[in-house]
Amino acid sequence: MLEVLAKRTTRITPFVGLAENIPESIEQARSHIAVPRTFDFVVSTLMLHHCPDVKKVFSSFQKVMKPGGMAIVVDLCEHPFVEFREEMGDYHLGFKPSEIEALARETFGGAKVKKLPKMCSCSASGRSADLFICPMTKSNQPR
Numbered sequence: 001m002l003e004v005l006a007k008r009t010t011r012i013t014p015f016v017g018l019a020e021n022i023p024e025s026i027e028q029a030r031s032h033i034a035v036p037r038t039f040d041f042v043v044s045t046l047m048l049h050h051c052p053d054v055k056k057v058f059s060s061f062q063k064v065m066k067p068g069g070m071a072i073v074v075d076l077c078e079h080p081f082v083e084f085r086e087e088m089g090d091y092h093l094g095f096k097p098s099e100i101e102a103l104a105r106e107t108f109g110g111a112k113v114k115k116l117p118k119m120c121s122c123s124a125s126g127r128s129a130d131l132f133i134c135p136m137t138k139s140n141q142p143r
């Protein structure tokens, strides 16, 4: 994916890092390539359910966001497909919106999770899960 992205535009600098520790991932990348330390937007699509410690991920996002910046997480709502753990390395079987809101509140002071009208579906197996979106803003004021 990152190779395809790099071919599409020179305005994005792809590098591999850990969502749980983006500041350290950035510092490692900076010893090879020019990468900013903070960002206006952090976007995470279908990544969060792979991470055991969601609070650590949110805190990591917050550390690399500019004041007034926004993080947007799109991920799976709670679903019954336990086989996703084996098949796709999923850690969480989706999330309850209230669970994500509570975790986001601890780091960002507030967040509103909305269900999206589209589903994430696998046409081959017929399995599908609802998606949610959670925008989180970093205050201009220190917390």
Ligand SMILES: C[S@@+](CC[C@H](N)C(=O)[O-])C[C@H]1O[C@@H](n2cnc3c(N)ncnc32)[C@H](O)[C@@H]1O
Binding pocket: 017, 018, 019, 020, 044, 045, 046, 047, 050, 051
């Ligand atoms: C289901 S794929 C989603 C890929 C892409 N974001 C999309 O929406 O099509 C999950 C992605 O999360 C990445 N991932 C899993 N755990 C991660 C972690 N701890 N830190 C950063 N990326 C992680 C995987 O490498 C994989 O690219």
